[in-house]
Amino acid sequence: MGQLKFLLAVWKANLLSAMEYRVAFLSQVIGMMLNNFMYFAIWIVFFQRFKDVNGWGLNDMWVTFGVLASAFGLVSLLFGNAFNLSDIIMKGRLDYYLSLPRPVLLHAVASRMIGSGMGDFTYGFISYALSGLFSWDGLARFLLATLLAAVVFASFLIIIQSLAFWLGMLTNFTNVMINAILTFGIYPATLFDTTAKFVLFTIIPAAFMGSLPADLIRTFSWTTLGQLFLGAFVFLCLATSLFRLGLRRYESGSGIQVEV
Amino acid sequence: MKKYLSIFKIQVVNSLAYPGELVGRSLMIIPFMWVFYQLWSVTFRSTGAEAINGLTLRDTLWYLMMAETIELGRPRIARTVAENVKDGSIAYLLNKPYDFMLYQFSTSMGETVFRTATNALFGGAITWWLVGPPPHLSNWTLALVAVMGAWILNFAMNALIGLAAFVAEDVAPFEWIYQKLAFIFGGLLIPLDFYPQWLQTLSRFLPFSSMVYAPARLFVAPNAGGFTSIIALQFFWIMALSLALSLAYRKGLTYLTVNGG
Numbered sequence: 062m063g064q065l066k067f068l069l070a071v072w073k074a075n076l077l078s079a080m081e082y083r084v085a086f087l088s089q090v091i092g093m094m095l096n097n098f099m100y101f102a103i104w105i106v107f108f109q110r111f112k113d114v115n116g117w118g119l120n121d122m123w124v125t126f127g128v129l130a131s132a133f134g135l136v137s138l139l140f141g142n143a144f145n146l147s148d149i150i151m152k153g154r155l156d157y158y159l160s161l162p163r164p165v166l167l168h169a170v171a172s173r174m175i176g177s178g179m180g181d182f183t184y185g186f187i188s189y190a191l192s193g194l195f196s197w198d199g200l201a202r203f204l205l206a207t208l209l210a211a212v213v214f215a216s217f218l219i220i221i222q223s224l225a226f227w228l229g230m231l232t233n234f235t236n237v238m239i240n241a242i243l244t245f246g247i248y249p250a251t252l253f254d255t256t257a258k259f260v261l262f263t264i265i266p267a268a269f270m271g272s273l274p275a276d277l278i279r280t281f282s283w284t285t286l287g288q289l290f291l292g293a294f295v296f297l298c299l300a301t302s303l304f305r306l307g308l309r310r311y312e313s314g315s316g317i318q319v320e321v
Numbered sequence: 322m323k324k325y326l327s328i329f330k331i332q333v334v335n336s337l338a339y340p341g342e343l344v345g346r347s348l349m350i351i352p353f354m355w356v357f358y359q360l361w362s363v364t365f366r367s368t369g370a371e372a373i374n375g376l377t378l379r380d381t382l383w384y385l386m387m388a389e390t391i392e393l394g395r396p397r398i399a400r401t402v403a404e405n406v407k408d409g410s411i412a413y414l415l416n417k418p419y420d421f422m423l424y425q426f427s428t429s430m431g432e433t434v435f436r437t438a439t440n441a442l443f444g445g446a447i448t449w450w451l452v453g454p455p456p457h458l459s460n461w462t463l464a465l466v467a468v469m470g471a472w473i474l475n476f477a478m479n480a481l482i483g484l485a486a487f488v489a490e491d492v493a494p495f496e497w498i499y500q501k502l503a504f505i506f507g508g509l510l511i512p513l514d515f516y517p518q519w520l521q522t523l524s525r526f527l528p529f530s531s532m533v534y535a536p537a538r539l540f541v542a543p544n545a546g547g548f549t550s551i552i553a554l555q556f557f558w559i560m561a562l563s564l565a566l567s568l569a570y571r572k573g574l575t576y577l578t579v580n581g582g
Contacts, residue, residue, distance in 0.1 A: 106520065
Protein backbone atom coordinates (compact mmCIF):
# COMPACT_ATOMS: atom_id res chain seq x y z
CA MET A 62 0.00 0.00 0.00
CA GLY A 63 2.88 2.32 0.94
CA GLN A 64 4.57 1.63 -2.41
CA LEU A 65 1.37 2.40 -4.28
CA LYS A 66 1.03 5.74 -2.50
CA PHE A 67 4.63 6.49 -3.36
CA LEU A 68 4.07 5.56 -7.02
CA LEU A 69 0.97 7.74 -7.22
CA ALA A 70 2.96 10.67 -5.84
CA VAL A 71 5.76 10.12 -8.40
CA TRP A 72 3.28 9.86 -11.28
CA LYS A 73 1.50 13.01 -10.11
CA ALA A 74 4.81 14.89 -10.01
CA ASN A 75 5.66 13.58 -13.52
CA LEU A 76 2.31 14.71 -14.86
CA LEU A 77 2.65 18.17 -13.35
CA SER A 78 6.13 18.44 -14.81
CA ALA A 79 4.88 17.39 -18.29
CA MET A 80 2.04 19.90 -18.07
CA GLU A 81 4.54 22.71 -17.57
CA TYR A 82 4.96 22.54 -21.35
CA ARG A 83 1.29 22.16 -22.12
CA VAL A 84 1.44 22.90 -25.84
CA ALA A 85 4.34 20.49 -26.40
CA PHE A 86 2.52 17.81 -24.35
CA LEU A 87 -0.72 18.21 -26.28
CA SER A 88 1.02 18.31 -29.64
CA GLN A 89 2.82 15.08 -28.73
CA VAL A 90 -0.43 13.38 -27.70
CA ILE A 91 -2.35 14.44 -30.80
CA GLY A 92 0.66 13.89 -33.05
CA MET A 93 1.11 10.35 -31.75
CA MET A 94 -2.55 9.48 -32.26
CA LEU A 95 -2.37 10.77 -35.81
CA ASN A 96 0.90 8.92 -36.31
CA ASN A 97 -0.65 5.64 -35.18
CA PHE A 98 -3.69 6.08 -37.36
CA MET A 99 -1.53 6.80 -40.39
CA TYR A 100 0.60 3.75 -39.70
CA PHE A 101 -2.53 1.64 -39.43
CA ALA A 102 -3.80 3.01 -42.76
CA ILE A 103 -1.16 0.80 -44.41
CA TRP A 104 -2.87 -2.26 -42.95
CA ILE A 105 -6.22 -1.01 -44.24
CA VAL A 106 -4.73 -0.79 -47.74
CA PHE A 107 -3.18 -4.24 -47.33
CA PHE A 108 -6.36 -5.97 -46.20
CA GLN A 109 -8.46 -4.24 -48.84
CA ARG A 110 -6.23 -5.87 -51.42
CA PHE A 111 -5.58 -9.27 -49.83
CA LYS A 112 -8.63 -9.70 -47.52
CA ASP A 113 -7.03 -12.08 -45.01
CA VAL A 114 -3.73 -13.64 -44.03
CA ASN A 115 -4.11 -17.22 -42.85
CA GLY A 116 -7.50 -16.41 -41.34
CA TRP A 117 -6.39 -13.06 -39.88
CA GLY A 118 -8.47 -10.11 -41.05
CA LEU A 119 -8.59 -6.35 -40.66
CA ASN A 120 -10.79 -6.55 -37.53
CA ASP A 121 -8.19 -8.70 -35.82
CA MET A 122 -5.53 -6.15 -36.77
CA TRP A 123 -7.50 -3.27 -35.21
CA VAL A 124 -7.68 -5.20 -31.92
CA THR A 125 -4.04 -6.33 -32.00
CA PHE A 126 -2.75 -2.89 -32.87
CA GLY A 127 -5.02 -1.36 -30.23
CA VAL A 128 -3.84 -3.51 -27.34
CA LEU A 129 -0.20 -3.15 -28.36
CA ALA A 130 -0.48 0.64 -28.64
CA SER A 131 -2.23 0.95 -25.26
CA ALA A 132 0.29 -1.31 -23.51
CA PHE A 133 3.20 0.59 -25.06
CA GLY A 134 1.58 3.90 -24.09
CA LEU A 135 0.96 2.76 -20.52
CA VAL A 136 4.61 1.82 -20.03
CA SER A 137 5.77 5.11 -21.63
CA LEU A 138 3.49 7.07 -19.32
CA LEU A 139 4.09 5.29 -16.04
CA PHE A 140 7.57 3.79 -16.41
CA GLY A 141 9.23 6.04 -18.98
CA ASN A 142 12.73 5.43 -17.63
CA ALA A 143 12.43 1.75 -18.52
CA PHE A 144 13.37 2.90 -22.05
CA ASN A 145 16.73 4.34 -20.94
CA LEU A 146 17.60 2.32 -17.87
CA SER A 147 20.90 1.13 -19.40
CA ASP A 148 21.92 4.76 -19.85
CA ILE A 149 21.12 5.47 -16.18
CA ILE A 150 23.16 2.42 -15.13
CA MET A 151 26.17 3.26 -17.29
CA LYS A 152 26.31 6.91 -16.28
CA GLY A 153 26.18 6.05 -12.59
CA ARG A 154 22.89 7.84 -12.14
CA LEU A 155 21.45 4.99 -10.06
CA ASP A 156 23.28 6.64 -7.15
CA TYR A 157 20.43 9.06 -6.71
CA TYR A 158 17.85 6.28 -6.34
CA LEU A 159 20.14 4.20 -4.12
CA SER A 160 20.42 7.04 -1.65
CA LEU A 161 16.68 7.14 -1.00
CA PRO A 162 14.62 4.75 1.16
CA ARG A 163 12.49 3.49 -1.73
CA PRO A 164 12.72 0.41 -4.02
CA VAL A 165 15.50 1.32 -6.45
CA LEU A 166 14.10 -0.26 -9.62
CA LEU A 167 10.55 0.95 -9.11
CA HIS A 168 11.70 4.47 -8.30
CA ALA A 169 14.13 4.63 -11.22
CA VAL A 170 11.74 3.44 -13.92
CA ALA A 171 8.76 5.45 -12.65
CA SER A 172 10.69 8.72 -12.48
CA ARG A 173 10.01 9.76 -16.05
CA MET A 174 6.87 10.19 -18.10
CA ILE A 175 6.96 10.17 -21.90
CA GLY A 176 4.15 12.50 -22.94
CA SER A 177 3.50 10.87 -26.32
CA GLY A 178 2.56 7.70 -24.40
CA MET A 179 -0.80 9.31 -23.66
CA GLY A 180 -1.44 9.40 -27.41
CA ASP A 181 -0.56 5.71 -27.78
CA PHE A 182 -2.63 4.71 -24.76
CA THR A 183 -5.72 6.60 -25.96
CA TYR A 184 -5.33 5.51 -29.55
CA GLY A 185 -5.43 1.85 -28.46
CA PHE A 186 -8.98 2.30 -27.17
CA ILE A 187 -10.06 4.06 -30.35
CA SER A 188 -8.55 1.25 -32.39
CA TYR A 189 -10.50 -1.32 -30.38
CA ALA A 190 -13.71 0.71 -30.74
CA LEU A 191 -13.23 0.82 -34.52
CA SER A 192 -12.57 -2.90 -34.82
CA GLY A 193 -16.23 -3.81 -35.13
CA LEU A 194 -15.70 -6.28 -32.28
CA PHE A 195 -16.53 -3.84 -29.48
CA SER A 196 -18.59 -5.01 -26.51
CA TRP A 197 -18.65 -3.88 -22.88
CA ASP A 198 -17.29 -7.14 -21.53
CA GLY A 199 -14.76 -7.01 -24.36
CA LEU A 200 -13.69 -3.59 -23.10
CA ALA A 201 -13.10 -5.04 -19.63
CA ARG A 202 -10.97 -7.75 -21.25
CA PHE A 203 -9.18 -5.07 -23.27
CA LEU A 204 -8.24 -3.26 -20.05
CA LEU A 205 -7.01 -6.44 -18.39
CA ALA A 206 -5.11 -7.56 -21.49
CA THR A 207 -3.48 -4.12 -21.83
CA LEU A 208 -2.36 -4.26 -18.21
CA LEU A 209 -0.84 -7.72 -18.58
CA ALA A 210 0.80 -6.84 -21.92
CA ALA A 211 2.25 -3.71 -20.30
CA VAL A 212 3.75 -5.81 -17.48
CA VAL A 213 5.44 -8.08 -20.03
CA PHE A 214 6.69 -5.11 -22.06
CA ALA A 215 8.06 -3.23 -19.04
CA SER A 216 9.71 -6.43 -17.80
CA PHE A 217 11.24 -7.05 -21.22
CA LEU A 218 12.64 -3.52 -21.27
CA ILE A 219 14.13 -3.96 -17.80
CA ILE A 220 15.67 -7.31 -18.77
CA ILE A 221 17.42 -6.03 -21.90
CA GLN A 222 18.50 -2.78 -20.26
CA SER A 223 19.81 -4.57 -17.15
CA LEU A 224 22.29 -6.42 -19.35
CA ALA A 225 24.22 -3.14 -19.22
CA PHE A 226 25.45 -4.19 -15.75
CA TRP A 227 27.49 -6.91 -17.48
CA LEU A 228 27.92 -5.74 -21.06
CA GLY A 229 28.20 -1.96 -20.83
CA MET A 230 26.51 0.53 -23.15
CA LEU A 231 23.79 -1.19 -25.16
CA THR A 232 21.93 1.61 -26.96
CA ASN A 233 21.87 -0.09 -30.37
CA PHE A 234 21.09 -3.52 -29.00
CA THR A 235 18.16 -2.21 -26.96
CA ASN A 236 16.86 -0.25 -29.94
CA VAL A 237 16.96 -3.37 -32.10
CA MET A 238 15.16 -5.41 -29.43
CA ILE A 239 12.48 -2.75 -28.82
CA ASN A 240 11.86 -2.44 -32.55
CA ALA A 241 11.75 -6.21 -32.87
CA ILE A 242 9.14 -6.72 -30.12
CA LEU A 243 6.94 -3.94 -31.53
CA THR A 244 7.29 -5.11 -35.13
CA PHE A 245 6.60 -8.77 -34.37
CA GLY A 246 3.80 -7.84 -31.95
CA ILE A 247 1.80 -6.06 -34.65
CA TYR A 248 2.02 -8.83 -37.23
CA PRO A 249 -0.59 -11.59 -37.35
CA ALA A 250 0.42 -14.60 -35.26
CA THR A 251 -0.78 -16.92 -38.02
CA LEU A 252 2.21 -15.88 -40.14
CA PHE A 253 4.75 -17.63 -37.99
CA ASP A 254 5.81 -21.28 -37.84
CA THR A 255 6.43 -23.22 -34.62
CA THR A 256 10.08 -22.19 -34.20
CA ALA A 257 9.24 -18.53 -34.76
CA LYS A 258 6.34 -18.79 -32.30
CA PHE A 259 8.70 -20.24 -29.68
CA VAL A 260 10.95 -17.18 -30.11
CA LEU A 261 7.93 -14.86 -29.85
CA PHE A 262 6.89 -16.37 -26.53
CA THR A 263 10.38 -16.43 -24.99
CA ILE A 264 13.36 -14.44 -26.30
CA ILE A 265 11.29 -11.64 -27.84
CA PRO A 266 7.91 -12.01 -26.08
CA ALA A 267 5.95 -10.16 -28.77
CA ALA A 268 3.12 -12.72 -28.63
CA PHE A 269 2.29 -11.50 -25.09
CA MET A 270 1.90 -7.96 -26.41
CA GLY A 271 -0.10 -8.54 -29.57
CA SER A 272 -1.73 -11.76 -30.68
CA LEU A 273 -2.36 -13.42 -27.29
CA PRO A 274 -4.03 -10.38 -25.63
CA ALA A 275 -6.00 -9.89 -28.86
CA ASP A 276 -7.23 -13.50 -28.61
CA LEU A 277 -8.45 -12.85 -25.07
CA ILE A 278 -10.24 -9.65 -26.11
CA ARG A 279 -12.07 -11.32 -28.98
CA THR A 280 -13.12 -14.45 -27.08
CA PHE A 281 -12.65 -15.12 -23.40
CA SER A 282 -10.80 -18.31 -22.56
CA TRP A 283 -9.34 -19.37 -19.22
CA THR A 284 -6.38 -20.92 -21.03
CA THR A 285 -5.45 -17.64 -22.76
CA LEU A 286 -5.96 -15.68 -19.55
CA GLY A 287 -3.79 -18.18 -17.68
CA GLN A 288 -1.07 -17.91 -20.34
CA LEU A 289 -1.12 -14.11 -20.10
CA PHE A 290 -0.91 -14.13 -16.30
CA LEU A 291 1.85 -16.72 -16.38
CA GLY A 292 3.78 -14.72 -18.99
CA ALA A 293 3.45 -11.50 -16.99
CA PHE A 294 4.47 -13.23 -13.75
CA VAL A 295 7.48 -15.05 -15.22
CA PHE A 296 8.83 -11.98 -17.06
CA LEU A 297 8.31 -9.73 -14.04
CA CYS A 298 10.19 -12.18 -11.79
CA LEU A 299 12.98 -12.46 -14.37
CA ALA A 300 13.25 -8.69 -14.71
CA THR A 301 13.41 -7.94 -10.97
CA SER A 302 15.83 -10.82 -10.31
CA LEU A 303 18.16 -9.81 -13.14
CA PHE A 304 18.16 -6.18 -12.02
CA ARG A 305 18.92 -7.19 -8.40
CA LEU A 306 21.71 -9.47 -9.56
CA GLY A 307 23.13 -6.74 -11.74
CA LEU A 308 22.92 -4.17 -8.97
CA ARG A 309 25.62 -6.12 -7.10
CA ARG A 310 27.98 -5.32 -9.96
CA TYR A 311 26.99 -1.66 -10.12
CA GLU A 312 29.80 0.83 -9.86
CA SER A 313 28.90 4.12 -8.25
CA GLY A 314 29.15 7.32 -10.20
CA SER A 315 30.05 9.09 -6.95
CA GLY A 316 26.91 11.07 -7.40
CA ILE A 317 25.18 10.24 -4.12
CA GLN A 318 23.28 13.26 -3.00
CA VAL A 319 20.02 13.81 -1.28
CA GLU A 320 17.82 16.49 -2.75
CA VAL A 321 15.60 18.04 -0.15
CA MET B 322 32.21 24.04 -52.80
CA LYS B 323 35.55 22.74 -51.51
CA LYS B 324 34.68 23.53 -47.90
CA TYR B 325 31.40 21.62 -48.15
CA LEU B 326 33.26 18.65 -49.56
CA SER B 327 35.61 18.84 -46.57
CA ILE B 328 32.64 18.94 -44.16
CA PHE B 329 31.21 15.92 -46.00
CA LYS B 330 34.52 14.05 -45.68
CA ILE B 331 34.82 14.87 -41.96
CA GLN B 332 31.33 13.51 -41.36
CA VAL B 333 32.13 10.33 -43.30
CA VAL B 334 35.22 9.82 -41.13
CA ASN B 335 33.15 10.59 -38.00
CA SER B 336 30.57 7.98 -38.91
CA LEU B 337 33.37 5.41 -39.21
CA ALA B 338 34.85 6.33 -35.84
CA TYR B 339 32.39 4.04 -34.06
CA PRO B 340 32.06 0.95 -36.27
CA GLY B 341 30.19 -0.94 -33.52
CA GLU B 342 27.55 1.79 -33.42
CA LEU B 343 27.26 1.74 -37.22
CA VAL B 344 26.88 -2.04 -37.38
CA GLY B 345 24.57 -2.20 -34.36
CA ARG B 346 22.19 0.30 -35.88
CA SER B 347 22.14 -1.54 -39.19
CA LEU B 348 21.20 -4.86 -37.58
CA MET B 349 17.66 -3.51 -37.25
CA ILE B 350 16.98 -4.34 -40.89
CA ILE B 351 17.34 -8.08 -40.22
CA PRO B 352 14.15 -8.60 -38.14
CA PHE B 353 12.26 -6.29 -40.52
CA MET B 354 13.22 -8.33 -43.58
CA TRP B 355 12.49 -11.58 -41.81
CA VAL B 356 8.97 -10.51 -40.84
CA PHE B 357 8.36 -9.14 -44.36
CA TYR B 358 9.36 -12.51 -45.73
CA GLN B 359 6.86 -14.25 -43.45
CA LEU B 360 4.06 -11.84 -44.43
CA TRP B 361 4.63 -11.83 -48.17
CA SER B 362 5.33 -15.53 -48.57
CA VAL B 363 2.00 -16.29 -46.85
CA THR B 364 0.27 -13.63 -48.96
CA PHE B 365 1.68 -14.92 -52.25
CA ARG B 366 0.77 -18.48 -51.25
CA SER B 367 -2.80 -17.47 -50.39
CA THR B 368 -3.32 -15.74 -53.75
CA GLY B 369 -1.85 -18.74 -55.55
CA ALA B 370 -0.19 -16.41 -58.08
CA GLU B 371 3.46 -16.44 -59.10
CA ALA B 372 3.42 -12.64 -59.51
CA ILE B 373 1.13 -9.88 -58.24
CA ASN B 374 0.90 -6.83 -60.51
CA GLY B 375 4.19 -7.78 -62.12
CA LEU B 376 6.13 -8.42 -58.92
CA THR B 377 7.17 -11.89 -57.79
CA LEU B 378 7.93 -12.75 -54.16
CA ARG B 379 11.64 -12.29 -54.87
CA ASP B 380 11.02 -8.88 -56.50
CA THR B 381 8.83 -7.80 -53.59
CA LEU B 382 11.43 -8.75 -50.98
CA TRP B 383 14.28 -7.04 -52.84
CA TYR B 384 12.06 -3.99 -53.35
CA LEU B 385 11.37 -3.88 -49.60
CA MET B 386 15.06 -4.37 -48.83
CA MET B 387 15.94 -1.32 -50.92
CA ALA B 388 13.06 0.72 -49.45
CA GLU B 389 14.11 -0.15 -45.88
CA THR B 390 17.75 0.59 -46.67
CA ILE B 391 16.80 4.10 -47.78
CA GLU B 392 14.52 4.66 -44.79
CA LEU B 393 16.88 3.30 -42.13
CA GLY B 394 19.88 5.01 -43.71
CA ARG B 395 18.50 8.51 -43.56
CA PRO B 396 19.83 10.61 -40.68
CA ARG B 397 17.34 12.37 -38.41
CA ILE B 398 18.46 15.78 -39.58
CA ALA B 399 15.17 17.40 -38.50
CA ARG B 400 16.14 16.82 -34.87
CA THR B 401 19.62 18.26 -35.38
CA VAL B 402 18.29 21.40 -37.06
CA ALA B 403 15.53 21.77 -34.44
CA GLU B 404 18.07 21.38 -31.62
CA ASN B 405 20.31 24.02 -33.23
CA VAL B 406 17.34 26.37 -33.32
CA LYS B 407 16.03 25.58 -29.84
CA ASP B 408 19.31 25.64 -27.90
CA GLY B 409 20.52 28.70 -29.77
CA SER B 410 23.62 27.02 -31.22
CA ILE B 411 22.44 28.17 -34.65
CA ALA B 412 23.76 31.59 -33.62
CA TYR B 413 27.29 30.16 -33.40
CA LEU B 414 26.96 28.45 -36.78
CA LEU B 415 25.62 31.54 -38.53
CA ASN B 416 28.80 33.56 -38.07
CA LYS B 417 30.98 30.85 -39.61
CA PRO B 418 32.13 31.27 -43.22
CA TYR B 419 29.63 28.83 -44.65
CA ASP B 420 25.93 28.65 -45.39
CA PHE B 421 24.03 27.01 -42.50
CA MET B 422 21.77 24.92 -44.74
CA LEU B 423 24.59 23.75 -47.01
CA TYR B 424 26.59 22.85 -43.90
CA GLN B 425 23.68 20.72 -42.69
CA PHE B 426 23.34 19.19 -46.15
CA SER B 427 27.03 18.19 -46.22
CA THR B 428 26.91 16.60 -42.75
CA SER B 429 23.64 14.86 -43.60
CA MET B 430 25.11 13.33 -46.77
CA GLY B 431 28.28 12.32 -44.93
CA GLU B 432 26.22 10.51 -42.33
CA THR B 433 23.99 8.84 -44.92
CA VAL B 434 26.65 7.17 -47.06
CA PHE B 435 27.91 4.48 -44.69
CA ARG B 436 24.60 4.06 -42.90
CA THR B 437 23.00 3.17 -46.21
CA ALA B 438 25.93 0.95 -47.19
CA THR B 439 25.81 -1.10 -43.97
CA ASN B 440 22.02 -1.38 -44.12
CA ALA B 441 22.28 -2.58 -47.72
CA LEU B 442 24.94 -5.08 -46.67
CA PHE B 443 22.94 -6.68 -43.84
CA GLY B 444 19.59 -6.28 -45.60
CA GLY B 445 21.02 -7.70 -48.81
CA ALA B 446 22.59 -10.67 -47.02
CA ILE B 447 19.38 -11.75 -45.28
CA THR B 448 17.22 -11.13 -48.37
CA TRP B 449 19.62 -13.16 -50.53
CA TRP B 450 19.47 -15.96 -47.98
CA LEU B 451 15.63 -15.85 -47.88
CA VAL B 452 14.71 -15.50 -51.57
CA GLY B 453 17.87 -15.78 -53.65
CA PRO B 454 19.96 -13.21 -55.55
CA PRO B 455 18.62 -9.79 -56.55
CA PRO B 456 17.20 -9.39 -60.02
CA HIS B 457 19.02 -7.32 -62.67
CA LEU B 458 22.39 -7.08 -60.96
CA SER B 459 23.80 -5.13 -63.90
CA ASN B 460 21.49 -2.12 -63.55
CA TRP B 461 22.21 -1.06 -59.99
CA THR B 462 23.69 2.19 -61.23
CA LEU B 463 20.24 3.48 -62.34
CA ALA B 464 18.84 2.76 -58.88
CA LEU B 465 21.86 4.41 -57.25
CA VAL B 466 21.26 7.68 -59.12
CA ALA B 467 17.62 7.65 -57.97
CA VAL B 468 18.76 6.87 -54.40
CA MET B 469 20.91 10.02 -54.45
CA GLY B 470 17.90 12.05 -55.59
CA ALA B 471 15.94 10.48 -52.72
CA TRP B 472 18.62 11.55 -50.23
CA ILE B 473 18.44 15.17 -51.40
CA LEU B 474 14.63 15.17 -51.21
CA ASN B 475 14.73 13.61 -47.78
CA PHE B 476 17.17 16.25 -46.58
CA ALA B 477 14.95 19.08 -47.87
CA MET B 478 11.85 17.66 -46.15
CA ASN B 479 13.66 17.01 -42.88
CA ALA B 480 15.32 20.41 -42.83
CA LEU B 481 11.91 22.04 -43.37
CA ILE B 482 10.57 20.12 -40.38
CA GLY B 483 13.61 21.12 -38.31
CA LEU B 484 13.11 24.79 -39.18
CA ALA B 485 9.56 24.54 -37.83
CA ALA B 486 11.28 24.80 -34.42
CA PHE B 487 11.41 28.57 -35.04
CA VAL B 488 7.66 28.65 -34.46
CA ALA B 489 6.73 25.36 -32.72
CA GLU B 490 7.84 24.11 -29.28
CA ASP B 491 8.30 20.53 -30.40
CA VAL B 492 8.87 19.28 -33.95
CA ALA B 493 8.78 15.54 -33.11
CA PRO B 494 5.08 15.15 -34.07
CA PHE B 495 5.79 16.68 -37.50
CA GLU B 496 8.61 14.20 -37.93
CA TRP B 497 6.39 11.23 -37.01
CA ILE B 498 3.71 12.33 -39.42
CA TYR B 499 6.21 12.91 -42.22
CA GLN B 500 7.62 9.42 -41.62
CA LYS B 501 4.16 7.89 -41.84
CA LEU B 502 3.38 9.82 -45.03
CA ALA B 503 6.55 8.34 -46.46
CA PHE B 504 5.37 4.89 -45.29
CA ILE B 505 2.02 5.23 -47.03
CA PHE B 506 2.68 7.32 -50.14
CA GLY B 507 6.26 6.13 -50.52
CA GLY B 508 5.34 2.44 -50.50
CA LEU B 509 7.73 1.58 -47.70
CA LEU B 510 5.86 -1.44 -46.37
CA ILE B 511 3.72 -2.31 -49.40
CA PRO B 512 4.88 -1.62 -52.98
CA LEU B 513 2.65 1.03 -54.61
CA ASP B 514 1.87 -1.53 -57.36
CA PHE B 515 -0.39 -3.36 -54.89
CA TYR B 516 -2.42 -0.22 -54.05
CA PRO B 517 -5.84 0.58 -55.54
CA GLN B 518 -5.49 2.54 -58.80
CA TRP B 519 -6.60 5.93 -57.41
CA LEU B 520 -4.10 5.73 -54.54
CA GLN B 521 -1.33 4.67 -56.90
CA THR B 522 -1.97 7.70 -59.11
CA LEU B 523 -2.01 10.06 -56.16
CA SER B 524 1.08 8.52 -54.54
CA ARG B 525 3.16 8.52 -57.71
CA PHE B 526 2.84 12.28 -58.07
CA LEU B 527 3.67 13.16 -54.44
CA PRO B 528 7.33 13.63 -53.44
CA PHE B 529 7.27 10.58 -51.12
CA SER B 530 7.19 8.12 -54.01
CA SER B 531 10.35 9.75 -55.42
CA MET B 532 12.02 9.18 -52.03
CA VAL B 533 11.28 5.49 -51.56
CA TYR B 534 9.22 3.77 -54.25
CA ALA B 535 11.03 5.07 -57.34
CA PRO B 536 14.58 3.97 -56.42
CA ALA B 537 13.37 0.67 -54.93
CA ARG B 538 11.27 -0.14 -58.03
CA LEU B 539 14.15 0.74 -60.33
CA PHE B 540 16.29 -1.63 -58.33
CA VAL B 541 14.05 -4.61 -59.16
CA ALA B 542 12.82 -3.58 -62.61
CA PRO B 543 15.11 -1.04 -64.27
CA ASN B 544 14.11 0.52 -67.56
CA ALA B 545 15.44 3.59 -69.33
CA GLY B 546 12.02 5.24 -69.91
CA GLY B 547 11.00 4.84 -66.28
CA PHE B 548 14.38 6.12 -65.16
CA THR B 549 14.02 9.35 -67.16
CA SER B 550 10.57 10.13 -65.78
CA ILE B 551 11.68 9.30 -62.22
CA ILE B 552 14.66 11.64 -62.46
CA ALA B 553 12.48 14.37 -63.99
CA LEU B 554 9.96 14.08 -61.13
CA GLN B 555 12.74 14.04 -58.53
CA PHE B 556 14.26 17.15 -60.11
CA PHE B 557 10.90 18.92 -59.99
CA TRP B 558 10.43 18.12 -56.29
CA ILE B 559 14.02 19.00 -55.43
CA MET B 560 13.52 22.44 -57.01
CA ALA B 561 10.15 22.99 -55.32
CA LEU B 562 11.34 21.87 -51.87
CA SER B 563 14.63 23.80 -52.13
CA LEU B 564 12.66 26.94 -52.82
CA ALA B 565 10.36 26.27 -49.87
CA LEU B 566 13.39 25.55 -47.68
CA SER B 567 15.14 28.73 -48.69
CA LEU B 568 12.01 30.81 -47.95
CA ALA B 569 11.42 29.06 -44.61
CA TYR B 570 15.05 29.62 -43.59
CA ARG B 571 14.98 33.34 -44.43
CA LYS B 572 11.67 33.75 -42.63
CA GLY B 573 12.92 31.71 -39.67
CA LEU B 574 15.96 33.93 -39.22
CA THR B 575 13.70 36.90 -38.64
CA TYR B 576 12.41 35.13 -35.49
CA LEU B 577 15.93 34.65 -34.17
CA THR B 578 17.08 36.76 -31.25
CA VAL B 579 20.71 36.45 -30.16
CA ASN B 580 21.52 37.77 -26.70
CA GLY B 581 25.24 38.23 -26.31
CA GLY B 582 27.24 35.00 -26.02
